[in-house]
Amino acid sequence: RLGGTLVLSVPDVDLLHHAGPELPAPTYQVPRTGDVWLGRKELRPSGTKVFLGPTTIGDGSVAVIAGPCAVESSEQTMATAAVVAEHGAVGLRGGVFKPRTSPHSFQGVQWDGLDLLAEARERTGLPVVTEVVDPEHVKRLAAVVDGLQIGARNMQNFALLTAVGQSGLPVVLKRGFGCTVEETLAAAEYLLLEGNDQVVLCERGIRTFEPSARFTLDLTAVALWKQRTHLPVMVDPSHSGGKPELVEPLSLAAVAAGADALIIDVHVAPEQALCDGKQALRPQQFADLMIRLAPLAAGLGRHMSGA
Numbered sequence: 001r002l003g004g005t006l007v008l009s010v011p012d013v014d015l016l017h018h019a020g021p022e023l024p025a026p027t028y029q030v031p032r033t034g035d036v037w038l039g040r041k042e043l044r045p046s047g048t049k050v051f052l053g054p055t056t057i058g059d060g061s062v063a064v065i066a067g068p069c070a071v072e073s074s075e076q077t078m079a080t081a082a083v084v085a086e087h088g089a090v091g092l093r094g095g096v097f098k099p100r101t102s103p104h105s106f107q108g109v110q111w112d113g114l115d116l117l118a119e120a121r122e123r124t125g126l127p128v129v130t131e132v133v134d135p136e137h138v139k140r141l142a143a144v145v146d147g148l149q150i151g152a153r154n155m156q157n158f159a160l161l162t163a164v165g166q167s168g169l170p171v172v173l174k175r176g177f178g179c180t181v182e183e184t185l186a187a188a189e190y191l192l193l194e195g196n197d198q199v200v201l202c203e204r205g206i207r208t209f210e211p212s213a214r215f216t217l218d219l220t221a222v223a224l225w226k227q228r229t230h231l232p233v234m235v236d237p238s239h240s241g242g243k244p245e246l247v248e249p250l251s252l253a254a255v256a257a258g259a260d261a262l263i264i265d266v267h268v269a270p271e272q273a274l275c276d277g278k279q280a281l282r283p284q285q286f287a288d289l290m291i292r293l294a295p296l297a298a299g300l301g302r303h304m305s306g307a
Contacts, residue, residue, distance in 0.1 A: 038192035039185050039199075044230035050198045052170045053127025053146045055090040055305060057200055058232030062297045063261040063305035065091035065129060066286060069238075070098050070106065070275035071113035079268045081120035083283040088290045090306040091147070092117070092126040093263055097133045098275055099153050106274040114144050121146070129172060129263075135163035142167040152176045152204055152239075155187050165194030172234060172263065174202040181221050185229060200232050200261065201225050203254075205240025214242025214279065217250050219257045226258045233258070238265035238279045247281055248289050255296055261305075264289070 050057040057063045066084040071077050071094040081092050096113030098106060109116075117128045127146035132138055133154060141148060147170040154160055155176035164171055171191055175184045184201060191199050203222055205215025217240035225233045237250035251262050267273050267280035281289065294304050 039188050039229040039231055041228055041230050048197055048230045048232060050170050050200050050232055052091055055127055057261045061303050061305040062255055062293060064089050064264060064290065065093050065261065066264040066266045067093040068267050069265045069280065070095045071109055071116050072274050074116055076268060077116045077120050078123060080266055081124045081126065083268060084266050084286065085124040085126050087287045088304060088306060089126065092120055092124065092128045094128065095131045097131060099133050099151060118144050132164060135159050138163045138167050142169050147172060150174060155179055155184065158190055161187060161190035162194060165191035165196045168196055170198040172200050172202050174204045175221065177205060177207045177215055181224050188231060200234045202234040202236055202263065204236035213246060215240045217241065219253060222254060222257045222259050232260040234261040234263055235259045236263045242279045244279060244281050244285060248292060251289060252292065252296055255293060
C-alpha cells in the first residue's frame with residue numbers, strides 16, 4: 001500500500017497467453033475507495049469467468065441455473081432435473097439445508113439430499129449448486145457439489161464467507177434483502193481475500209415499502225455491479241417477485257440490464273412443494289421462458305449458454 005493506493009500483483013490470463021509465460025504478472029495500482037479492493041473492475045477489466053463444472057458464467061452468454069428451491073424427494077428431484085435439462089438449463093439448483101424465518105417451517109432434508117443431487121447430476125450432466133448455512137458443512141458439501149450458494153440471510157456471516165472462500169468452489173453470493181450494493185461487494189471481498197475469484201454476485205430482491213411482490217428486484221444493482229466489479233452478476237427472479245407470473249418479465253428485464261445468469265425455481269408439482277411452491281414455475285412455464293430468452297439474448301449480441 002502506497003499512501004492511498006493499494007498495489008496488487010494480479011496475473012492477467014489474457015495478457016500472459018498472448019505475451020508469453022515468461023513475463024512477470026503485471027502490477028496494477030488501484031485507487032483505494034471505501035473498503036472494497038479485490039473486486040474492483042480495474043483489476044480485471046475484461047471480467048472474471050466462473051467455471052461451474054462445464055458451464056461458464058461471465059463469458060458473454062446468458063446462463064440459466066434452475067431447479068427446485070428445496071430437495072424434497074428422489075422422485076421430485078429427478079423429475080425436475082430432467083425438465084430443466086431438457087429445456088436448456090446449464091446448472092441445477094436445489095437446497096438440502098433451508099434456513100427459514102420460522103423454525104417451524106421445512107428445514108430441508110439435509111444430508112439425505114446430497115446423494116440425490118449427485119444422482120441428478122449423474123443422470124442429466126448438469127452441475128449442481130446448493131446452499132451452505134454452516135461453516136462446519138463446507139468441506140462435506142464441497143466434496144460432492146459443483147458450487148455453493150450463500151443465501152441472503154447469511155450474506156454477512158463472515159465466518160461462513162471465509163470458510164466458503166477457502167473451499168475454492170464457485171460461489172453464488174446472494175445480496176441480503178436489507179443490504180446495499182457496496183455492502184454486497186464488501187461481503188464478496190471476504191471470499192476474494194481467501195484466493196477464490198470464482199464468485200457470482202446475485203441480486204434477489206430487497207425489502208421495500210411495496211407489498212404487492214415478495215421483494216423488489218433492484219436492477220440498478222445489476223447495472224452498478226457490472227460497472228464496478230469484474231465479477232459476473234446473476235439475478236433471482238423467483239425469490240424477488242415471489243409469483244410465477246412475475247418470473248418471465250423480471251428475467252427478461254434482468255438480461256436486458258446485463259445479467260450474466262439467472263437462477264430460477266422450477267418444480268414439477270408446485271402445489272405440493274414443501275418450500276416456496278408459490279413462486280416456482282411449472283415445467284411448461286419454464287420451457288416458455290427459455291424460448292422467450294433466446295431471441296432477447298440474440299438481439300443483445302449474446303447467446304444462451306449451452307446453445
